[in-house]
Amino acid sequence: DTEVTQTPKHLVMGMTNKKSLKCEQHMGHRAMYWYKQKAKKPPELMFVYSYEKLSINESVPSRFSPECPNSSLLNLHLHALQPEDSALYLCASSQHPGQGAGETQYFGPGTRLLVL
Amino acid sequence: AQSVTQLGSHVSVSEGALVLLRCNYSSSVPPYLFWYVQYPNQGLQLLLKYTTGATLVKGINGFEAEFKKSETSFHLTKPSAHMSDAAEYFCAVRRSEGGTSYGKLTFGQGTILTVHP
Numbered sequence: 001d002t003e004v005t006q007t008p009k010h011l012v013m014g015m016t017n018k019k020s021l022k023c024e025q026h027m028g029h030r031a032m033y034w035y036k037q038k039a040k041k042p043p044e045l046m047f048v049y050s051y052e053k054l055s056i057n058e059s060v061p062s063r064f065s066p067e068c069p070n071s072s073l074l075n076l077h078l079h080a081l082q083p084e085d086s087a088l089y090l091c092a093s094s095q096h097p098g099q100g101a102g103e104t105q106y107f108g109p110g111t112r113l114l115v116l
Numbered sequence: 117a118q119s120v121t122q123l124g125s126h127v128s129v130s131e132g133a134l135v136l137l138r139c140n141y142s143s144s145v146p147p148y149l150f151w152y153v154q155y156p157n158q159g160l161q162l163l164l165k166y167t168t169g170a171t172l173v174k175g176i177n178g179f180e181a182e183f184k185k186s187e188t189s190f191h192l193t194k195p196s197a198h199m200s201d202a203a204e205y206f207c208a209v210r211r212s213e214g215g216t217s218y219g220k221l222t223f224g225q226g227t228i229l230t231v232h233p
Contacts, residue, residue, distance in 0.1 A: 004159075042206055042223035043160070056220070090159055103148070103210070105221060107159040 004108035012114045021111045023074040023091030032074040035090040081115045118143040118209050122224035135194040137227050139207035149190040150208040202231045
């Protein structure tokens with residue numbers, strides 16, 4: 001089973017709202033990732049969690065706040081977003097962060113976010 | 117630093133024709149290479165990957181790719197296109213050794229494949 005689940009599938013929020021995106025995997029993976037994907041573009045890495053600790057932050061604005069409560073769950077808290085933050089937000093997981101010849105990232109279906 | 121170039125943002129083929137999607141990479145260390153497919157309004161699905169060993173890699177849905185170090189290429193092929201292959205395809209590279217970008221995937225810009233009857 002290589003399933004990564006994400007909720008909600010769609011989210012519409014105003015610029016003053018606070019919302020959260022949720023990602024879950026039960027593959028025993030110890031690395032989890034958030035990506036942002038704009039239309040017609042490749043995914044852009046935002047954050048990497050390695051063994052529940054934040055290991056990479058790609059200079060993401062503080063209005064995006066990641067959280068990894070346990071090894072299976074990854075959240076992305078959103079506050080005071082801008083319309084340009086509208087995008088598909090993808091979560092991914094891998095067995096170990098960057099280790100091993102077969103290290104592969106498995107992606108969830110994404111959350112389509114619209115900021116009004 | 118590493119980078120990926122996918123030649124052709126759009127490729128159109130007839131059903132039953134050969135599919136060839138091109139990917140060239142740049143990496144200062146031996147790379148790990150991946151092809152992902154993305155159907156409309158969905159996440160990315162792994163098609164195949166090259167890590168070490170055999171340079172011809174077979175993946176799901178009849179796709180395969182060949183790692184050519186001398187040409188720094190990892191082109192994706194399928195002998196006979198099917199309507200269900202219509203999607204966007206991303207080539208990605210990852211470092212195989214340490215460094216600040218260790219473990220990070222670098223994606224190409226993507227190629228949209230259209231299959232017409």
